[in-house]
Amino acid sequence: MLTTETVSQQTQSGFEGPEKLLEIWFKGPTSLHQITQSQWQNILDIVKCKILSTIKNDHTTAYLLSESSMFVYEHKLILKTCGTTTLLSAIPTILELVSSISLIVDSIFYSRKAFFFPEKQEFPHGVWSDEVEYLDSIFKGFNTAGYVIGKINGDHWCLYVATPMCNSDLNLIGPSSLGKEIANGIGGKIEKEITLEILMLDLDPEKMQKFWKSSSKDLKVFRINKLNIYKDAQVDDHLFDPCGYSVNGLLDNFYYTIHVTPELHCSYASFETCVPFDNLNDLVLRVVDIFGPAKFSTTLFSMNCPMNLDCAVDGFKCRDRIIHSLPGWDLMFCHYEK
Amino acid sequence: MLTTETVSQQTQSGFEGPEKLLEIWFKGPTSLHQITQSQWQNILDIVKCKILSTIKNDHTTAYLLSESSMFVYEHKLILKTCGTTTLLSAIPTILELVSSISLIVDSIFYSRKAFFFPEKQEFPHGVWSDEVEYLDSIFKGFNTAGYVIGKINGDHWCLYVATPMCNSDLNLIGPSSLGKEIANGIGGKIEKEITLEILMLDLDPEKMQKFWKSSSKDLKVFRINKLNIYKDAQVDDHLFDPCGYSVNGLLDNFYYTIHVTPELHCSYASFETCVPFDNLNDLVLRVVDIFGPAKFSTTLFSMNCPMNLDCAVDGFKCRDRIIHSLPGWDLMFCHYEK
Numbered sequence: 001m002l003t004t005e006t007v008s009q010q011t012q013s014g015f016e017g018p019e020k021l022l023e024i025w026f027k028g029p030t031s032l033h034q035i036t037q038s039q040w041q042n043i044l045d046i047v048k049c050k051i052l053s054t055i056k057n058d059h060t061t062a063y064l065l066s067e068s069s070m071f072v073y074e075h076k077l078i079l080k081t082c083g084t085t086t087l088l089s090a091i092p093t094i095l096e097l098v099s100s101i102s103l104i105v106d107s108i109f110y111s112r113k114a115f116f117f118p119e120k121q122e123f124p125h126g127v128w129s130d131e132v133e134y135l136d137s138i139f140k141g142f143n144t145a146g147y148v149i150g151k152i153n154g155d156h157w158c159l160y161v162a163t164p165m166c167n168s169d170l171n172l173i174g175p176s177s178l179g180k181e182i183a184n185g186i187g188g189k190i191e192k193e194i195t196l197e198i199l200m201l202d203l204d205p206e207k208m209q210k211f212w213k214s215s216s217k218d219l220k221v222f223r224i225n226k227l228n229i230y231k232d233a234q235v236d237d238h239l240f241d242p243c244g245y246s247v248n249g250l251l252d253n254f255y256y257t258i259h260v261t262p263e264l265h266c267s268y269a270s271f272e273t274c275v276p277f278d279n280l281n282d283l284v285l286r287v288v289d290i291f292g293p294a295k296f297s298t299t300l301f302s303m304n305c306p307m308n309l310d311c312a313v314d315g316f317k318c319r320d321r322i323i324h325s326l327p328g329w330d331l332m333f334c335h336y337e338k
Numbered sequence: 339m340l341t342t343e344t345v346s347q348q349t350q351s352g353f354e355g356p357e358k359l360l361e362i363w364f365k366g367p368t369s370l371h372q373i374t375q376s377q378w379q380n381i382l383d384i385v386k387c388k389i390l391s392t393i394k395n396d397h398t399t400a401y402l403l404s405e406s407s408m409f410v411y412e413h414k415l416i417l418k419t420c421g422t423t424t425l426l427s428a429i430p431t432i433l434e435l436v437s438s439i440s441l442i443v444d445s446i447f448y449s450r451k452a453f454f455f456p457e458k459q460e461f462p463h464g465v466w467s468d469e470v471e472y473l474d475s476i477f478k479g480f481n482t483a484g485y486v487i488g489k490i491n492g493d494h495w496c497l498y499v500a501t502p503m504c505n506s507d508l509n510l511i512g513p514s515s516l517g518k519e520i521a522n523g524i525g526g527k528i529e530k531e532i533t534l535e536i537l538m539l540d541l542d543p544e545k546m547q548k549f550w551k552s553s554s555k556d557l558k559v560f561r562i563n564k565l566n567i568y569k570d571a572q573v574d575d576h577l578f579d580p581c582g583y584s585v586n587g588l589l590d591n592f593y594y595t596i597h598v599t600p601e602l603h604c605s606y607a608s609f610e611t612c613v614p615f616d617n618l619n620d621l622v623l624r625v626v627d628i629f630g631p632a633k634f635s636t637t638l639f640s641m642n643c644p645m646n647l648d649c650a651v652d653g654f655k656c657r658d659r660i661i662h663s664l665p666g667w668d669l670m671f672c673h674y675e676k
Contacts, residue, residue, distance in 0.1 A: 129490060132491050145491070147490065148485075148486045150485075151484060152466070152470060152486060153470050153483070320663075322662050323660070323661040324658075
C-alpha cells in the first residue's frame with residue numbers, strides 16, 4: 001500500500017510491496033500486553049511507520065499500520081512492514097523494552113521475498129548478507145541460520161532463524177518425520193502451529209482496479225464477498241489514497257492479514273494466516289483467484305503439524321519445491337509460474 | 339591434494355581442498371569416447387590441471403588429475419577440480435569440442451561447497467553470484483537455477499542446474515512423490531541414477547598422517563583394507579608429494595572417487611559415488627570413520643530413485659536437512675556437526 005507522500009516517488013520508480021516479516025517469541029513471567037500503544041508507536045517510529053487502527057480480542061491486539069501490520073500476543077510479536085521501512089533497526093529497542101517487563105527472547109524468525117528495488121533500502125536492509133550479519137551481531141548466544149531459499153537468479157525468499165542453543169538438535173528419520181511431535185522450549189508444552197504466506201506478483205490489472213480509492217464502491221461490495229476469507233473473523237481494513245489496501249483479521253487466537261499494492265508496474269499482494277485449515281490447496285486457489293498473479297510463492301511453516309500441501313495448483317507450474325527441516329520446525333517453500 | 343609448487347603457498351595460507359564439480363549430459367548420434375586424451379588435455383590446460391593416469395572399462399574412462407578427477411561416459415562428462423583451478427572457463431571450449439562430433443548439451447549440473455579461501459579464486463570463481471551469471475550467459479536457451487543450499491552464515495553448498503525448457507514442469511503431489519518415476523529427455527527412456535557426495539572438514543589429525551608421502555607404507559596397508567570400499571572395483575590412486583591422496587574407482591558403469599587434503603589447518607576429504615547401495619547410512623558411517631571429520635555435509639542426487647537416507651548419523655547432530663525437488667531430480671542436502 002502507499003502513503004500519499006510515497007506516491008510521487010513510486011510514479012518514477014515503483015513501490016516496494018514485498019514485506020519484511022519479523023516474528024519474535026518471548027518467554028518470561030509477564031506479557032507483551034503490558035506494553036502500551038504509545039510504547040509500540042515509539043518502536044514503530046524507528047521502523048518509520050504509524051498505527052492507523054487497532055482491533056483486539058482476549059489473545060491478540062492487531063495493529064493496522066501505514067506500512068502493513070503488527071500482531072501482539074502474550075509472548076509473541078509479529079511485525080510485517082513494506083516499502084523502505086527499517087524494521088531490523090528496531091530490534092535493539094524492542095529487546096530493551098521487553099527486558100523492562102522481564103521478558104527474554106526465545107526464538108526469532110525474520111524473512112522477506114527478494115526485493116524489487118533493493119538499492120532503495122536503507123542499511124542493513126537490501127543486501128541479505130548484511131541483514132544476516134546485523135542479526136548475528138544481536139543474537140550472539142543463539143543458534144543462527146541465514147538461508148536463501150529458491151533461485152538466486154530468479155524469485156527467491158530469504159529466511160533468518162535464531163533459536164536457543166539447546167534446541168538445535170535435528171535427529172530426524174527420513175521425510176516421514178515431517179510433522180513429527182517435538183516438545184519445544186516454551187513452557188515445556190508442545191506447541192502446534194502452522195503459518196502460511198502467499199506472496200503474489202504481476203497481478204491481474206482488471207482485478208487491481210478495485211484497490212484504488214477512486215473505485216472504493218467496488219471494493220466495499222467485493223471485500224464482503226471475497227476478501228473476508230474467514231466469515232466469523234473480526235476485521236479491520238484500510239483503503240489507501242490513492243491506492244493500496246490492507247486487512248487484518250482476528251479469529252479466536254489466530255490472525256490473518258492481506259496487503260495489496262495494485263500499481264501495474266510493481267503489483268504485489270501478500271496473504272498470511274495462522275488460522276488452521278482443512279484443505280490448504282483450496283485456500284491457496286481461493287486467494288490466487290482473488291488477485292490473479294502471473295507468479296507466486298508459498299511459504300508454509302509448520303511446528304509439530306503435518307504439512308499437507310499438495311504442490312499442484314491448477315493453471316500454474318511449480319518451479320521450485322524446497323523443504324527445510326529446522327529444529328522443531330518444518331518449512332516448505334514453493335514457487336509457481338503461469 | 340597438493341602439487342609441490344603449491345605447497346609453499348599453502349604453508350602461508352592453506353590449500354583449497356573443496357572441489358568444483360561439473361557434470362554435463364549430452365545428446366546426439368556420437369560418443370564422447372571419440373575425443374582423444376590430448377583433446378581432453380587441451381581442455382584441462384584451460385582448467386589448469388594435468389592428467390596423471392587413466393583407467394577404463396567398456397563404459398567409462400577415469401582420469402586421475404593433478405587436481406582431482408574426470409570421468410568420461412558415452413554421453414556424460416564429470417569433471418571435478420580443486421585448488422584454484424578455473425573449471426568454468428573451460429565450458430565454452432568443451433561445447434565447441436563436442437559440437438565438432440555432433441553432440442549437444444542436454445543438462446548441466448555445477449556445484450561446490452563454500453570455499454575456504456574464496457578470495458584466492460580466479461573470476462568467475464569465488465563469488466557464487468558471479469559463477470551463476472557466467473553460466474547463465476552460456477546456457478541462454480535453458481531453464482537455469484542457481485541455489486545456495488544451507489546456511490549463508492555457516493557451512494553451505496552451491497548448486498547450479500541448467501535443464502531443457504520443455505523439461506521444467508514440476509507437478510508434484512506431496513513429499514511422497516520423492517522417488518517418483520519421470521521419463522527424462524535422454525533418448526526417451528527412464529534413467530535411474532543416484533549420486534552421493536560426502537564433503538568432510540576438520541579431519542582427525544591422527545587419521546591424516548598416512549596421507550603424507552613420508553608415511554606411504556602405512557597408506558599401502560590401509561588402502562587395501564579400508565579405502566577400497568568396493569572390493570571388485572578397478573582402482574587408480576595417487577599419493578602426492580609431500581601430501582594429499584586421490585582415488586578413482588570403476589565398477590561396471592559406475593564410478594567412485596576420493597580426494598584427501600590432510601594438512602591440519604585446511605584438512606578436507608571428499609567421497610563421491612554413483613555405485614548403487616543397499617544401505618546408504620552404513621556407507622556414510624564407513625566413510626566418516628575413515629577420515630574422522632568434525633563436520634561434514636552429504637549431498638544426495640536422485641533421478642527416479644527413492645532417497646532412502648536416514649538422516650541420523652551416530653555421534654553427529656544433523657544441523658540442516660534440505661530437500662529440493664528439481665525437474666526430474668530430487669536432492670537432499672544434510673549438514674552434520676559433532
